[in-house]
Structures are given as structure tokens and as C-alpha cells.
Amino acid sequence: MRDSGQSEQDQMLRRMEVGSTHEELDVTPLIMHKVRQIHQKKHGKSNGYRKKSFIPVLVTAILILSSLSVYAGNYLIQIKNKEGKVVLSTIKPWKYTESEYNVKRVKESEEELSEILKTGEQAVYYIKDQHLTSSSQKYPLKYYYKATKHPNYEELAKEIEKKGAPLLQEPEYVPEGYRFDFGRININNYPILGTPEYESLLDELKMQAEKSDEEQGLFYRILPGAGIASTGMEYRKGEHRITILAFAREKGKKAGVPSNEVIILTVKGRERIFSNDSTTETRSLTWLSDSEEVLYVIRDDPKDPLSKEEFAKIAAGLKTE
Numbered sequence: 001m002r003d004s005g006q007s008e009q010d011q012m013l014r015r016m017e018v019g020s021t022h023e024e025l026d027v028t029p030l031i032m033h034k035v036r037q038i039h040q041k042k043h044g045k046s047n048g049y050r051k052k053s054f055i056p057v058l059v060t061a062i063l064i065l066s067s068l069s070v071y072a073g074n075y076l077i078q079i080k081n082k083e084g085k086v087v088l089s090t091i092k093p094w095k096y097t098e099s100e101y102n103v104k105r106v107k108e109s110e111e112e113l114s115e116i117l118k119t120g121e122q123a124v125y126y127i128k129d130q131h132l133t134s135s136s137q138k139y140p141l142k143y144y145y146k147a148t149k150h151p152n153y154e155e156l157a158k159e160i161e162k163k164g165a166p167l168l169q170e171p172e173y174v175p176e177g178y179r180f181d182f183g184r185i186n187i188n189n190y191p192i193l194g195t196p197e198y199e200s201l202l203d204e205l206k207m208q209a210e211k212s213d214e215e216q217g218l219f220y221r222i223l224p225g226a227g228i229a230s231t232g233m234e235y236r237k238g239e240h241r242i243t244i245l246a247f248a249r250e251k252g253k254k255a256g257v258p259s260n261e262v263i264i265l266t267v268k269g270r271e272r273i274f275s276n277d278s279t280t281e282t283r284s285l286t287w288l289s290d291s292e293e294v295l296y297v298i299r300d301d302p303k304d305p306l307s308k309e310e311f312a313k314i315a316a317g318l319k320t321e
Helices: 028-043 054-073 100-116 153-163 196-211 308-316
Strands: 015-018 023-025 078-080 086-091 122-128 142-145 179-187 217-223 228-237 240-248 255-258 261-267 270-277 282-288 294-299
Touching: 086 270, 086 282, 100 122, 100 142, 100 217, 122 196, 153 179, 153 228, 196 217, 255 270, 255 282, 261 308, 270 308, 282 308, 294 308
Parallel strands: 015 261, 086 255
Antiparallel strands: 015 023, 078 086, 122 142, 122 217, 179 228, 228 240, 240 294, 261 270, 270 282, 282 294
8 A cells, every 4th residue: 555645634524324234424414504504595584484495405405415425535535543643544546557468478477486386485577578568667577476375264364373464353244145265364575666676686587588588488586575464355256256354554654545436434433434446446445453553455346346334244243453
């Protein structure tokens, strides 16, 4: 996740209290009061005429509430901790696309690496191919980590405890038809783009590629990761998937949620960002743990979208730090 470069702002936002199946707009009384004031001023009505003017007031309220949802979806949302510091906010989605050819070559390379690497090893690799489009040149080195895919939660829990990975427990609720598919722990990529170590490794692999007579080739180094990055689980229903992630974070750093459209859901007293990213077409529910050291994310499948109530029920039944 990237930190947002935007300054702190306090916006008048629509907030939603979510129980098991209900939503409430906590700004309605304020909106209705404001609507009545506007209506009375416009029509010169006194308090004695409020009952007669209820229908046009209600229509006006609907219009304002409708515009409020658009307003909330186009403004920065920030969540602060008890000290008043912003710890979670929305950011603009990344505009990065890959050509079908690039995706195909990466998939082929990772299938090849999967046969070479042992479980728990990470390869940093470079693809020599003159047909790769320019977008690939922005990120010339790629990473492949051969993680252990646990077929049940019990095995995942053992690795979480052994490696000190972010805690992620089985949710008490998932939508009907979804079953645990697999769980895995991921590591941080190393070296990081823009560092001397990255540039040195890039030069080394490019030199190997230039000396090779192959027109297309895969060049790599096996390197250790830089610590645990996340714990993840996927639940599956046919071809559809729900992903639940727990990212390790440095306390005090602000987390960013890429999104085009957002609202805040309050689940069990905790504010969470419900977001829609048009780039990936997925919707997510994101929040920080009390310690601010774990970032939790629930993502649905664009081809089988969840309702906000279902997101809330999954989150409510997910024991987190």
C-alpha cells in the first residue's frame, strides 16, 4: 500500500451503522432539519404549516440524501486513531495496465520458476523478450515466491504461529456456498525498486541476458525475502472467490486504500472503509487493528458481488487483533 500525499481534511460524510442486515444513515436528522429550514425560507412557512408541507420536504430530503451519497463517494475519507492521527485514508487508484502478451510471458516464467524453486524460496527475475511492451520496462524486475498453500485452516494456523505472521482466524460467517479453499503466508519483496540493491541486481541480470544467444529467456536470482508481508485465505464457490488478508504494518505509518467510490461502515464499533476500485472491479472492506500493526482486507469477486451486509457479517465474525 502507498501512503497518500494528501493533507488532512475533515469532511461531512455519510456514515452507516451496520448490524446483521440493516443500514442506517446517521446524518438523516441533520439533513431533515436543514431541509425544513430551506423549505420554510423558500416558501415563507412558519412552524404551524410544517404538517402541510411534509410531502415536498420529504421529496427534497430524498434529493439531498441522493446527492450526499455522490458527495461521500468523491471526497477523501480518513480514519483517525485515539490520538487523532490519520492512520487509514483513501487514495486514487493506480492506473497501471499490462498487455495480454506481458501477462502471458509472466505466467509462463512463473510456471517455469515454480518447477525450479523449493517451497519457501523467492526468485527475482528478468524476462528477455523484445516483444514485451513498454509498461514492462517500468518494472523490469519481478518477484515470485513459492509459498505453501495450506488446504485447511489448521495447517495455516501452525505456520502463522511458527513464523509470527499476522493473525488471521477463520470467520464465523461466510456467504452460503463458499468453502475454505487455501491459506498462505507471503513475504516482502526484496530488493525494492529504486534502491542500490535493486539497480545492482538489474544490471547483473540484464548483462546475463545480453550475453545469452536466446531471443527469449528467463534470468533470475534466488534471494531471501525481507520478512513476513501478509497472511491470506481464499474461500471458493465454484469459480468465485472471497479473499481475506491481514497485512503486517509498521505502527505509525498511514495506510492508503485505492478507491474510486467509498463510504464508511461501522461494524462492532469499529470504522471500516468500504471501497470500490474500478481498476480491478473489486470491492473491499478495510480496517486497522487496535495495535495499528495489522491491516485487514476483505475482497469480493466482481462476478459474484457481496452486499454490504454480507461484508459486515464476515467482518463481525472475524476475530482480529
